[in-house]
């Protein structure tokens with residue numbers, strides 16, 4: 001049976017208590033070194049989940065951050081960490097693939113992050129076009145994803161890795177592509 005990965009799928013996981021790999025110190029240091037200080041510039045975290053990465057960019061790195069996720073429970077969870085409404089990142093519940101991008105707080109972002117999300121985009125080409133549309137000239141698209149072949153075939157999570165063709169699609173057409181590896185993950189810094 002094929003699982004349909006849509007808004008209901010993600011909402012069921014979040015409301016059922018499913019959580020994802022934590023943003024640890026090593027990953028955060030790698031990201032911080034590539035992205036630099038925010039100095040109030042806008043950042044967008046796509047598929048923000050419970051908002052850890054967006055909060056890191058906002059509170060630790062000085063980006064004016066927006067987190068967007070398709071799951072209402074994830075967005076509520078993210079917002080529940082804010083000391084008071086409006087004190088943290090802006091949170092939006094929307095589908096990045098079909099939502100009205102003009103409804104986002106900023107027309108263009110100095111940084112767009114996408115952690116453990118790219119693998120789930122059905123039409124990756126269309127998704128990447130929308131990201132490019134939102135990225136400011138000179139901006140950085142920071143993608144964290146599993147890479148195929150990093151787990152044993154018997155590992156139930158082995159299908160989380162993206163294929164070489166999906167990697168090629170992700171990395172084509174940028175003026176600069178830098179990568180860094182973290183166990184099963186690869187981080188990509190992509191510049192228009």
Ligand SMILES: C[S@@+](CC[C@H](N)C(=O)[O-])C[C@H]1O[C@@H](n2cnc3c(N)ncnc32)[C@H](O)[C@@H]1O
Pocket residue numbers: 010011020021046047048049050068069070071074094095096097114115116117120
């Ligand atoms: C594997 S989780 C990763 C969550 C978070 N980025 C993290 O690192 O913990 C994937 C997230 O992407 C969100 N998502 C999936 N498809 C989406 C879409 N089309 N638009 C917005 N968010 C989406 C899901 O709701 C889920 O929170």
